[in-house]
Amino acid sequence: MRVLVVSTPVGWLGSGLGGGVELTAASLVAGLLQRGHAVTVLAGAQSELPAGCEAAQLWCEGGVSQPSWQHCRREAAVQIPAQALLGYLWRRALTEQGDFDVLINLAYDWLPLWLTPHTSTPLAHLVSMGSVSTAMDAVIAEIARSHPQHLAFHTASQAADFDLPGAPRLVGNGFDLDRYHFRPNADAVLGWAGRIAPEKGLEDAAAVAATLQRPLWIWGVREDEAYARRVEASVPGGTLHWRGFLPTERLQEEMGRCAVLLNTPKWNEAYGNVVVEAMACGVPVATYARGGPGELVQEGVNGCLARPDDGEALTKAVERAWQIPRHQPRAWAESHCSRSAFAGRIEAWLDAVLAKPPCEGT
Amino acid sequence: MRVLVVSTPVGWLGSGLGGGVELTAASLVAGLLQRGHAVTVLAGAQSELPAGCEAAQLWCEGGVSQPSWQHCRREAAVQIPAQALLGYLWRRALTEQGDFDVLINLAYDWLPLWLTPHTSTPLAHLVSMGSVSTAMDAVIAEIARSHPQHLAFHTASQAADFDLPGAPRLVGNGFDLDRYHFRPNADAVLGWAGRIAPEKGLEDAAAVAATLQRPLWIWGVREDEAYARRVEASVPGGTLHWRGFLPTERLQEEMGRCAVLLNTPKWNEAYGNVVVEAMACGVPVATYARGGPGELVQEGVNGCLARPDDGEALTKAVERAWQIPRHQPRAWAESHCSRSAFAGRIEAWLDAVLAKPPCEGT
Missing domain, CATH: 3.40.50.2000 (Glycogen Phosphorylase B;)
Structure with a gap:
């Protein structure tokens, strides 16, 4: 053709x-x-x-x-x-x-x-x-x-x-899965990736990290600086770790260390590229049952789902996702994405x- | 075709x-x-x-x-x-x-x-x-x-x-010239036709009418009411006669009575339909040497021209146009429009x- x-x-x-x-x-x-x-x-x-x-x-x-x-x-x-x-x-x-x-x-x-x-x-x-x-x-x-x-x-x-x-x-x-390296073991940190803008719901992920007393690593362009500062002020100092916007090679290397990636869109996201990128590194994903990410995440297989905008449910989803064997998300990404x-x-x-x-x- | x-x-x-x-x-x-x-x-x-x-x-x-x-x-x-x-x-x-x-x-x-x-x-x-x-x-x-x-x-x-x-x-x-009737004689009034809006420059025509102490008959939609009131306030009471927006049959009947039609656009008017409509009734036109109207008006033949935005020149153009034999504008419209x-x-x-x-x- x-x-x-x-x-x-x-x-x-x-x-x-x-x-x-x-x-x-x-x-x-x-x-x-x-x-x-x-x-x-x-x-x-x-x-x-x-x-x-x-x-x-x-x-x-x-x-x-x-x-x-x-x-x-x-x-x-x-x-x-x-x-x-x-x-x-x-x-x-x-x-x-x-x-x-x-x-x-x-x-x-x-x-x-x-x-x-x-x-x-x-x-x-x-x-x-x-x-x-x-x-x-x-x-x-x-x-x-x-x-x-x-x-x-x-x-x-x-x-x-x-x-x-x-x-x-x-x-x-x-996805070119050869560019994402599977990491069998995680550090005790959470991750979040996306443009730093209200429709991406970073504040929800920050609240979960504060509740679980785990650091949250954040990758992405600070599109809305005032919003980023408001989120920072909403949680105890030291909770958020701003890692910047990285090329794929470095992003996957850092993201692969996370125990769980949180994904928190407030709108009907068409797909959810970072969800799959995390899975490709072996990172299970906790997200809302909404939009593309809610459709990509299979409860207990490659991540866990929470009722949209429910912080307590999202915290529990992170705790469940933490237990998922890391070869499962990688295998799912290989066969589907x-x-x-x-x-x-x-x-x-x-x-x-x-x-x-x-x-x-x- | x-x-x-x-x-x-x-x-x-x-x-x-x-x-x-x-x-x-x-x-x-x-x-x-x-x-x-x-x-x-x-x-x-x-x-x-x-x-x-x-x-x-x-x-x-x-x-x-x-x-x-x-x-x-x-x-x-x-x-x-x-x-x-x-x-x-x-x-x-x-x-x-x-x-x-x-x-x-x-x-x-x-x-x-x-x-x-x-x-x-x-x-x-x-x-x-x-x-x-x-x-x-x-x-x-x-x-x-x-x-x-x-x-x-x-x-x-x-x-x-x-x-x-x-x-x-x-x-x-x-133009369907059969719809415009030639009037060999005029009343001692001036005319102006167009949307009542700043780009049409009605205030210039009103000032000329006040200078010459002649009534100005005005046809057109009052698109900008505040502007219409400002123009009204700029000249002695009784100068302006608002005739409204009329269908062609009635417009040409009223417009044909004018001694001269003033046309005063502030922008590059593409053509100037009312200029030709007036001529078709035998009314010579005084306008600025600008845009379509400035091109349609032939000095001394079917109207007279003034330097753009020059009120004194426009007043003189009206006085010259008043002397033009009324069959001339009609004949020009018939052969060109x-x-x-x-x-x-x-x-x-x-x-x-x-x-x-x-x-x-x-």
Whole structure:
């Protein structure tokens, strides 16, 4: 298959601004290449192909980045800046579509979704977030009715946010598990990873650490500095250990030492990359029964679940997770979240997108 | 020719919300029908075909109206509301384009302009405003480079706002002159017509009327009530006569009584419909040498010109215009602004849009 992967216009590939979409892009491209497909990546200027994607062709376009839907009001109109990267990416994709068998859109944006019925090469979308916008809900629901096969989601929890006429296509996510080293033994510390922002619920993890009198190691960008200081002030001094935003190699090395990773999102997280990254190191995860993380964690197998926003239940979930043999989370990640398993699911999805309706013959 | 005319998504056809675009649409459709073309009009729900357009087919789409660029900040991003009428109109246009020889866009919007290179049926745009937005400037400049024949403008003053690689295609505008009755004699009153809003400069006309001690009759929607009251307070009581927003039949009957119509825009008005409407009744026009009105008025022929924003010069222009024989403005409107003359210019434009480049042969 000749595949054109169109990246997010929120930032260039490698900037980190694209959040989880950048990890998804790397995994999807490397996985498709491994399975023998020809892949071209279309992304913002300055983009670099991540490790494992060197065999792909890279096309870059300049332009003004898109504001992220995550930081807009739910009722906000679609915004397209002057000289928008979004417009230039899709200008190029539509111009060159004749050379590809399928186009994959990784951006959570109105324009590519709206374009779906009007391309000559089938255009498939891997939706990267749950519902955060009325305008996006509307166009996703519309395409779900006219082109149901063209949409895929990371988890059932995420897909349930949308008005879909049938069962959603779920593809999970994929990780290069060779980059995450299993640690059979843990230190007596807890971990937490994510952007430091209110929707990630760090204060709940801090409270559990204080209750259990264990240090909490924290990895991630301090996006909201005032919030970080409020969380710090809410627990006894010395409870929180700010470890910063680390590259994968160093993150997995430090995170692997934790007895349990806490994951505490306040919103319907589409997937939960750090949940799987911790498991890949042998760290069981305690999280709320909510969103992607609540779906990834199997009680007693790779972690433990608590009722959402219930601090006492989360404390007990951490105590139970502490007892889980560490080979279990690693084994679960290997069988469900490897890059090759993900690529297989993507390939099956693309086969369904390209399959002609039965009435048109073969 | 089979022509699909796509109307503005700011309001439905007949609502008045589309401003001058509604008059342009009526004139363009009726004119093309008269010349034997098959015309379909695609517009917002509740739209009605105006007089003279009954032979056209009307397709309506529901959806949320577009905010007007005229009322947005210059640096604002393109806004597309949830369930946007804009999206539904262009979904329908792209779906049905195969049944037409050419698509004409009347909307001042980013999406149809951006789509230009990606339609199978040629998509031509009649640009209805001067520069009011950086985002629109950028996409107009881009299409002017890639598809110069696909853009048309009302006046040279309007077109000069944009970054165009060559001479612009100018099509003026067209009026059903049978609806405007020539009045050989005037009352000793001045007239002014337009939305009552600061960019239309009513206070300048009021000051001239006060200086000349003549009543000023005013037609138009009181869009900005506080502004209307400020203008009222700036001149002696009894100077201003508010006549309201009238349908064409009554407007031309009242306006035809004026000795001179004043037109005082503070911005680069693309055309100046009321200028021609007054002339069609035999009323000479005094205006600033600025924008469309400054281009329509020929000194001493159909009106007189003043240096922009110079009240003394405008007063003198009114005094000169008062002396112009009233058959002159009417004759000028008949030879330059008739519906059939406009349709002829539109037809010539569409012929140029459809002409294959020489290298492709006939």
